[in-house]
Amino acid sequence: MAAVNHWTREQLLVAFTLYSQIPFGRLHSKNPDIIHYAGLIGRTPSALAMKLVNFASLDPFITESGRRGLKGVSNADRALWAEMNQNTEEFDRQCQLAMEQLEKPVTALQDITAPDYSGRERTTIVKARVDQQLFRKNVLGAYEYRCCLTELEEPALLIASHIRPWSHAAEHRLNPSNGLCLSSLHDKAFDRGLITFNEHLELVLSPQLKKLKSSISDVNFTQYEGRKLRLPISYPPDAQQLAYHHQHIFLSKA
Numbered sequence: 001m002a003a004v005n006h007w008t009r010e011q012l013l014v015a016f017t018l019y020s021q022i023p024f025g026r027l028h029s030k031n032p033d034i035i036h037y038a039g040l041i042g043r044t045p046s047a048l049a050m051k052l053v054n055f056a057s058l059d060p061f062i063t064e065s066g067r068r069g070l071k072g073v074s075n076a077d078r079a080l081w082a083e084m085n086q087n088t089e090e091f092d093r094q095c096q097l098a099m100e101q102l103e104k105p106v107t108a109l110q111d112i113t114a115p116d117y118s119g120r121e122r123t124t125i126v127k128a129r130v131d132q133q134l135f136r137k138n139v140l141g142a143y144e145y146r147c148c149l150t151e152l153e154e155p156a157l158l159i160a161s162h163i164r165p166w167s168h169a170a171e172h173r174l175n176p177s178n179g180l181c182l183s184s185l186h187d188k189a190f191d192r193g194l195i196t197f198n199e200h201l202e203l204v205l206s207p208q209l210k211k212l213k214s215s216i217s218d219v220n221f222t223q224y225e226g227r228k229l230r231l232p233i234s235y236p237p238d239a240q241q242l243a244y245h246h247q248h249i250f251l252s253k254a
Contacts, residue, residue: 007051011041012080013098015048019055020134023141024062027052040102055081061138061176065234088131088173095130135174136160142232143181149203149224152183159187163241165249176235185220195221196250197242201229206251 007015018037019027028034029045038048054073056062058081084091139160146153161180164172172178182190189195194206203224209217229237 007074007076009076010098010101011043012051012076013095014041014102015051016055016080016084017095017099017130017133018048019052020130021137022052023137024056024067027056037102051077059138061141061235084131085174088129092129092131131174132166135162135176135179138176138235139179139232140181142176142179142235143230144233146181146230147183147186148181148229148232149186149227150183151230157184158182159184161187161190163237164244165191168244168248172238172241175238176232177238178241179235180229180237181232189221190245191249193245193249193251196246197229197237198246199239199243201231201237201242203227203229204246204250207253208251 014037018033022031022033027049029049031045031049034048034052035045038045041048043051050072054077056067057071057073058078136159140155140158145155145158147158152158159182161182162173163178163180166173180190186195189209194209196204196206198204203226205221205225209221212221
């Protein structure tokens with residue numbers, strides 16, 4: 001892609017894909033990922049970083065936390081954000097196509113769901129749905145990259161769990177208050193209804209888990225029964241969504 005004064009749609013789609021995964025604090029021109037992709041789309045690292053911070057000014061997760069992006073948001077930026085909200089399936093398809101059509105192969109792309117944001121400077125940009133990655137980025141950021149139950153802090157082992165499942169209510173898909181940061185094991189248990197949280201935000205185990213006798217089940221589940229989840233710095237879990245999970249997902253009977 002050749003550099004031009006106005007951003008092409010393909011350049012914007014690549015930039016939005018990057019924004020969906022790179023933490024707010026790393027949206028700067030010295031970030032290796034921004035340098036790498038800036039070269040692929042024919043922009044300077046500073047220009048790409050500025051575009052990402054423009055997107056931040058449209059992100060409710062950023063603006064409602066008291067932070068702000070830049071003021072130079074273009075009509076094209078606004079239209080792209082609106083498009084993502086209006087037709088996520090088609091928007092995601094176009095983002096993936098734009099990434100695949102870059103001039104050079106992108107060796108960092110992997111078909112995984114958990115990019116590594118731990119202390120290293122390089123972020124693994126993954127080939128995944130941009131809306132799901134944006135949800136993950138915001139939920140993990142709200143919980144400061146720690147499991148809200150166990151305090152596990154390894155990002156590669158953390159999942160942004162939907163409280164009300166992705167397929168049950170489209171209007172809640174991107175809302176960080178419909179998410180919990182859980183370890184991959186506890187995410188799976190939560191997703192399958194083996195654990196839930198009550199109205200006091202305390203962990204509840206299903207009868208199916210409580211009948212287990214192994215030491216490993218004690219270590220991973222029994223010791224946490226009744227523990228109150230660690231609250232995020234913003235977007236606390238929605239009580240209505242937790243009630244939905246308790247009533248419709250949780251396996252309350254043996």
